[in-house]
Amino acid sequence: MNTREVLIMAASGLLLAGLACLPLADEGFWLTLGISLAGYVAMSTAWALFSGPTSYVSLATAAFFGTGAYVVVNLGETAPWPVVLVVAAVCGALLALLAGMATLRLTGVHFVIFTFGLAELIRQLVTWYQTNIGGAVGQYVFVDISSAQIYWQLLALCGLVFLAGWAINRSRLGLALRVIGDDETVAAHSGINTARVKLLLFCISGAFIAVVGAVLAPRWTYIEPSIAFNSMISFQVVIMALLGGSRRLWGPLVGVIPFTVLYELISGHFPNHTHLLLGTAFLLIVYFLPQGVAGRIEQLRLRRTHRETHAARSPATLGETAR
Amino acid sequence: MSNHLLLSIAGLTKVFGGLVAVNQISFDIQAGEVVGLLGPNGSGKTTLMNLISGALRPTQGSVTLEGRRLTGLPPHRIAATGVARTFQLVRVLPSLSALENVMVGAVFGPDQVSPGAARAVARSVLERVGLGGREHLHPAEMTYIDQKRIELARALAADPRILLLDEWLAGLNPTELQTGIELIRSLQAEGRTVLMVEHVMDAIRSLCDRCVVMSAGSKLAEGTPAEVLANPDVIRAYLGDDHA
Ligand SMILES: Nc1ncnc2c1ncn2[C@@H]1O[C@H](COP(=O)(O)OP(=O)(O)OP(=O)(O)O)[C@@H](O)[C@H]1O
Ligand SMILES: [Mg+2]
Numbered sequence: 265m266n267t268r269e270v271l272i273m274a275a276s277g278l279l280l281a282g283l284a285c286l287p288l289a290d291e292g293f294w295l296t297l298g299i300s301l302a303g304y305v306a307m308s309t310a311w312a313l314f315s316g317p318t319s320y321v322s323l324a325t326a327a328f329f330g331t332g333a334y335v336v337v338n339l340g341e342t343a344p345w346p347v348v349l350v351v352a353a354v355c356g357a358l359l360a361l362l363a364g365m366a367t368l369r370l371t372g373v374h375f376v377i378f379t380f381g382l383a384e385l386i387r388q389l390v391t392w393y394q395t396n397i398g399g400a401v402g403q404y405v406f407v408d409i410s411s412a413q414i415y416w417q418l419l420a421l422c423g424l425v426f427l428a429g430w431a432i433n434r435s436r437l438g439l440a441l442r443v444i445g446d447d448e449t450v451a452a453h454s455g456i457n458t459a460r461v462k463l464l465l466f467c468i469s470g471a472f473i474a475v476v477g478a479v480l481a482p483r484w485t486y487i488e489p490s491i492a493f494n495s496m497i498s499f500q501v502v503i504m505a506l507l508g509g510s511r512r513l514w515g516p517l518v519g520v521i522p523f524t525v526l527y528e529l530i531s532g533h534f535p536n537h538t539h540l541l542l543g544t545a546f547l548l549i550v551y552f553l554p555q556g557v558a559g560r561i562e563q564l565r566l567r568r569t570h571r572e573t574h575a576a577r578s579p580a581t582l583g584e585t586a587r
Numbered sequence: 588m589s590n591h592l593l594l595s596i597a598g599l600t601k602v603f604g605g606l607v608a609v610n611q612i613s614f615d616i617q618a619g620e621v622v623g624l625l626g627p628n629g630s631g632k633t634t635l636m637n638l639i640s641g642a643l644r645p646t647q648g649s650v651t652l653e654g655r656r657l658t659g660l661p662p663h664r665i666a667a668t669g670v671a672r673t674f675q676l677v678r679v680l681p682s683l684s685a686l687e688n689v690m691v692g693a694v695f696g697p698d699q700v701s702p703g704a705a706r707a708v709a710r711s712v713l714e715r716v717g718l719g720g721r722e723h724l725h726p727a728e729m730t731y732i733d734q735k736r737i738e739l740a741r742a743l744a745a746d747p748r749i750l751l752l753d754e755w756l757a758g759l760n761p762t763e764l765q766t767g768i769e770l771i772r773s774l775q776a777e778g779r780t781v782l783m784v785e786h787v788m789d790a791i792r793s794l795c796d797r798c799v800v801m802s803a804g805s806k807l808a809e810g811t812p813a814e815v816l817a818n819p820d821v822i823r824a825y826l827g828d829d830h831a
Contacts, residue, residue, distance in 0.1 A: 436694055439702065446683065450678050453663075456663055
């Protein structure tokens, strides 16, 4: 670790500690917003751990999230809470492992559609199970956890996701991912087991998202598959991560904050227009900010250093690098 | 330089639909040899390289490295046994710096060098291919020849048992070509084994210990550069019937 990293770590620690004081000030609107933000930061960052470097757009977020929530439905009242969270993580990772083995050979749009289908399939399976074996489609969750505690758990989880991302980035695994993102053929011919690397990252990402689902489950008191496996979650996470930029660890964070705030405002005032907002946001991002805010910032920075170091280079070459 | 059998290719065949791109090719490469793979456009040279590196699975036949069968292994396993390559159309990693590009070869190659140590390896290999002092640049900021150098450096950083070069000298101007030939000669001098697809006759004459010539997928001739380049069949394959 160099001094810069130590400073960033210390600052992040302080920031988290500061944010953790929020419930002391307000238990209402702001805490609700804080929970939303923390949950989406954790999920979008976890999503980007896998999807950023590989460019595989996964719509399986709702599947992992719902799996975590249903672990709480089934174990929440019997097992100690930390055990519930660990089981959720393991279930998320296992689901990612199974889904990944089936799909990581697929590329582009095939992967997107399969992961979307997966979330729907699992929702149907859970519905079937709850109706025929579990007794009822909907279930009450009686877990004694306050909103403040949920918020603190999510903050801690955000810290963990960032720590994991940072550790991955500086490891062989992180280098392997960047190579895969650039050129899978070169990756394989350099000795990287591309399938295993992608699978591993998908599992890590899925485990984190499942834990978010578990932590948030007690918020609802009443859970049914259409809530826990709501595909809107998948879309929102993709949009936020892309808005921020999924190629940087801090990218999704930059996307989550404005989007969540805007979303809360709009769904509060115009509850029937949330889909419209999502759709429009998606189009705008893909069209104007394909690399996200983070990518845009990097680009501008790169262009500036270029101008300083290569004052004499032709505009064509500059355009090439900036793209 | 111990003279022992390193790579053995036996009856290697690749069929694409109805096209036999590589047809029953067999030859051996001794450790420390530089072998040229020649042939007109479309004769199957790149396909043969792809069969050795695992990019393609052969329809028939086998590739053996020091007695170990490589046929059917995925590319990353073949790379781990010490086969490294460059590509006919240069393939560099655009989001990585020159140094990181080359580190990749060492970190994931047969020796699985730690990232810290790989940095040092990458630095010295870049120096060797003439890119010393430009480690921090990204490929997009470099010329075509420099990108080719990065690619060669990436392959060399793996410290491979055998190096596959697919027209690495193509597209260089005369001065660059001389530098390129010198570079490959220095690899030869340190005892590296190289299989190189090449069209540049000067390079073939001055570098290759032996050549294999392909035509329409089949092996047409094998021998020293002087022998194969004087072979009437080879001349016919390259220039057409009138010149034989
Ligand atoms: N993946 C593929 N699918 C179908 N046909 C292919 C494939 N790869 C190569 N071919 C065909 O196989 C034949 C041999 O191609 P190859 O690229 O090996 O030739 P080459 O000797 O390397 O030629 P060049 O000197 O132009 O590089 C060509 O007819 C080519 O069109
Ligand atoms: Mg070729």
